[in-house]
Amino acid sequence: MQTDISPNENQVKMNGNAKRISWVAGLTLLAALVLSLASVGYPIYVIRPFRAQGERELAAALLMIRYRPLITVICAVAALWAVVEYWRAQSQRWRRIVATLGALLVCGLAVVARVNIFELMFHPVEHPAFAAVGQMKLDKDDKVIAVKIRDTARAYPIRTMGYHHVVNDVVGDTAIVATY
DSSP states (O other), X not given: OOOOOOHHHHHHHHHXXXXXXXXXXXXXXXXXXXXXXXXXXXXXXXXXXXXXXXXXXXXXXXXXXXXXXXXXXXXXXXXXXXXXXXHHHOOOHHHHHHHHHHHHHHHHHHHHTTSOHHHHHTOOBSSOOOOOGGGOOOOTTOOEEEEEETTEEEEEEHHHHHHHOEEEEEETTEEEEEEO
């Protein structure tokens, strides 16, 4: 005995399958977005100036920096698959647009993961400016890195060094790199 499926029953089965695919694709896209944001954002959050870092969180951030190019590429591939499947399963235009924007964001994060943000944040000071001690406006608790070579002395405020981490300078006739 053969049972015929009416067109309405067939449509209901397709709608159920489309909903399932839509959910799986949507969750995959959301997971890719969250993982990409975390792998790019967490190291920036942890490794920033004037914030104490714990040993474990710093180790986790450095490990994430090492593997984030791979993580974000995998997330981008998953997001592209998810958006294609979502487009096939979803008929509402605004949902398709949101899914596409999410996939583009994941792909953008995959590109950003290859940029060493810390080199951009902590660029060296090539030509530091100096003033006499009496003209400086330092708080009494401010710390400095002091360098004296023969008769020439320099002081590099830690507050400034926290943003740049490197100062290229010449003290007397000697080229130096002060770092913090």
